Amino acid sequence: MPSSIRISPNVSFEKASGKVRGACPHDCPDTCALLTTVENGVAVKVQGNPAHPQTGGVLCTKVSRYTERSYHPDRILQPLKRVGPKGSGKFETVNWDAALGEIAGRLQAIAQRNPEAIVPYSYAGTMGLVQSESMAARFFNKLGASLLERTICSAAGGEGLVQTLGGKVGMKVEFFAEAKLILIWGSNSIASNLHFWRYVQEAKRQGAKIICIDPRRTETAEKCHEHIALRPGTDAALALGLMHELIVNDWLDHAYIESHTIGWPLLRERALLWNPERVAEVCGIPAEQVRSLARDYGQCFAKGEPAAIRLNYGMQRVHGGGNATRAVACLPALTGAWRHRAGGMLLSSSGTVPVNRAALQRPDLLAGRQPRLLNMISIGDDLLRESSAAFGPKIEALIVYNSNPVAVAPESGKVVQGFAREDLFTVVLEHFQTDTADYADFILPATTQLEHWDVHGAYGHTDVLLNQPAIAPVGQARPNTEIFRGLAARMGWTEPCFLEDDETLCRTAFSHPDGDRVDFNELLDKGFATLPVPDAPFAEGRFPTPSGKCEFFSARLAAQGLDGLPNHVPNHEAAGSSASYPLAMISPPARNFLNSSFVNVKSLRDIESEPVLEIHADDALARGISTGTVVKVFNQRGNYRVKAEVSARARPGVVHGLGIWWRKLGLDGTNVNQLTSQQLTDLGHGPVFYDCLVEVQAEVQADTAPAS
Structure with missing residues (x-):
């Protein structure tokens, strides 16, 4: 080194x-x-x-x-150029000058015809503001490339929060430790929010009741006092049922509702339509369970005790995900739970982070242009489209960084078709030869977190953090920022913004003309800084909505021709709506992976063993399936071969295709996203990964021993 x-x-x-x-x-x-x-x-x-x-x-x-x-032995440590057919994974090494020179030349030639034929594709392979948002955004803005609507994770829930609370804001996570009731709604916290679970355990030791609401009996659900296993996509119905019971039992903080909310008479009218029996029929749970949950939540108000809700993003990956988030976000205002610092709810705290995105991304480089906007969810369809007046130019070049779309994007059969186009020029910035990298014309070796500068906000707490490089870049790896600087130089661009170094960009991220809210020297000294957020941010209302109140009714949505009130929006593929595909499928992450990251880390993959489909014993028995049986999971979009695991984690009628495994590690080179659709959520243009009907058939009989 x-x-x-x-x-x-x-x-x-x-x-x-x-x-x-x-x-x-x-x-x-x-x-x-x-x-x-x-x-x-x-x-x-x-x-x-x-x-x-x-x-x-x-x-x-x-x-x-x-x-x-x-230090993984398979890490890409020098630039690679394709020498075999697309998807073959055959490359030869080249030097950086040759790689950047040829890439810049190809992009310049396409841009001369129409720069919107060039598309960046990125998401949260790193959450760092500098390595994900700064130099790359400047490069594509200057180029005039198509813009990407980055919605693949949290768009529906985020928009639901914005329309109800005014932003991605909520209670401080540390105060969950003081709550007397905690609803963990759509979150496997032990696997995906470990430090929050520490606060839950503290509250539990102090006598708090913990209830998990999730279709799957997760590791978290097993550790809670109660698990409510509702059908996927029915969370809004449950929230409206809770409102019904709060109303009829008068577990309401009338003073808080009067002073700090808008639209209560209309919401009250709607909620009264959702009695426990109706909720039970939609959600597939007992009516008494609805009453009991409402009683637990309402009695906290009656006793003056704090009740807290921790949402996560699983519950919004369905057609009605935005409305479901809105419905749940209304609950703390009904009972005045926001009066307590240990009451309220948290989905995301990212709205508290004071990021100067204009300074980082430099939209002024667009010079007044308004390039087309493509949703990353529809990349499968978009890569197969020809030029048209409605779509714009055919996509000729794709630059992928911080993402693995061939594995993670929905309806991946179409995604693979698109990436396999020989006339598509594809550049991938990566650490490893992922499913997506197999289809690249050039793979450029990127640094890992130990090798570069970055700054980070958070969406689960209210601190910001600085990442300083601990080691020199391994091999010939370069930070994303340096790669885009190199491309800008070879394009002949001379603007000073393309010369700013990474530490400068870190400082820029939190800069503000009226005075920085984050002391960068504190970040250098400690590595983190706590944002000045009130302990009980909405105790006196003051929501960051246009009205300053919690908006049960959103005039902004109504102005768009949408329902101003939260409602239950059925799934695109609702349970029971198809005789051909009678099972609902969700695809939560395997515990030891994070999206498609870490799949190739041997010690973690050894823990997970292999891809599996969890299926309830009743559904398995009806199909002649045992643990270890190779099954075909299929719908109108494709087939996925995988081993079954008969599991108590699954409720009847719902199967779980644990993800997100690289396709190349599947039994037939596919993964669960072969089956998911490119349809969108009601709000936010997000994905509907958990809104998916399938059928399952046994392909070969199980061995006598379970799969290992």
Whole structure:
């Protein structure tokens, strides 16, 4: 490893020993503070920073093995150029100058015809503001490329919060420890929000009741006092049923409703249509369970005790996901739960992070142009479209970074078709030869989190963090920022913004002309800084909505011709609506993966063993399926072969295709997204991964022993 490697134009990294403060880059609410131990320029250990209260020195299994990922023997460490057919995975090494020169030349030729034929595709492979949003956005803005609507994770829920609370805001996560009732709604917190679970355990020790609402009996549901296993896509119906019971039992904070909400008479009228029997029929749960849940929630108000709701994004990946989020977000205002610092709800806190995105992304480089906007969910269809007046130019070039769309995008059969086009010029910035990288014309080696500067907000707490490079880039890897700087230079662009180094970009992220809300020196000294957010932000109302109130009725939605009130919006593919495909399928992440990251880390893949489909014993018996049976899961979009696991985690009528495995690791080179659709949510243009009907057939009989 070289003793000194430049990681940005004005910053070099010297070999060193000691501990370096950083931040976890992955798509998780916890955004942990890291300490990397370095010995003679080599990272030997990654651990949680004990000085950071939210991390408390504890990391998940995935990130605690981060050195295994950075030094993985399969890591791409020099630029690669395709020499075989698309998808064959055959490449030869090239030097950086040759790679960047040819890429820039190809992009310039396409841009001369129509720059909108060039499309960037990225998401949350890193959540860092600098490596995901800065130099790349500047490059594509200057180029005039198509813009990407980045909606694949949280768009429906985020829009639901904006229309109800005014933004991605909520209670402080640490105060869940003081709540007397916690509803964990659509979240497997033990697997995907570990540090929140620490607060739940503290509350539990103090006598709090913990209830999990989730179609799947997750590791989290097993540890709660009660599990409500509703059908996928029926969360809004349950929330409206709770409102019904709050009304008829008068478990309402009338003063809070009067002073701090809008639209109560209309919401009351709608909620009274949702008695427990109707809710039970829609959700597939007992009516008494609806009454009991409402009683638990309403009695907290009656006793003056705080009740808290932790939402996560699983419940909004269905047709009605935005409305479901809106319905749940109304509940704390009905009971005045916001009066307590340990009451209210939290889905995302990212709206509290003061990011200066204009300074990072430089939209002024568009020079007044308004390029077309493509939704990342429809990449399968869009790559197969020809030029037209409605669509615009055919996509001729795709630049992929921080994402693995061939594995993670819905209806992946079409995605593969599109990526396999020989006339599509594809560049992928990556650490490993993923499913997507197999279809690249060039693979450019990117740095991991241990090798570059970045800054991070959070969506599960109210701290911001700085990541400093702990080691020099391994091999010839370069940060995303440096790669786009190099491309800009070869395009002949001379604007000073393309010369800014990564530390400058980190400072820019939180800059503000009226004074920075984040002290960058504090970030350098501690690695993190806590934002000045009130302990009980909505105790006196003051929601960041246009009205300053919790908007049960959204005039903004009504002005768009949409329903101003939250409602139950049935799934595109509702349970019982198809005789051909009688089973609902959801595809939650495998516990030891994060989206498609970590799938190739051997120690983690060994824990997961292989892709499986969880199926309830009743559904398995009816189909002659046992644990270990190879099954064909299919619908009108495709087939997926996988081993079955007869499991108590599944409720009758619902199967779980655990993801997101790389396609190349599946039995027939596919994964669960062969079956998911490109349809969108009611709000936010988000994906509907958990709104999917299938049938399952046994293909071969099980071995006598379970699969290992």
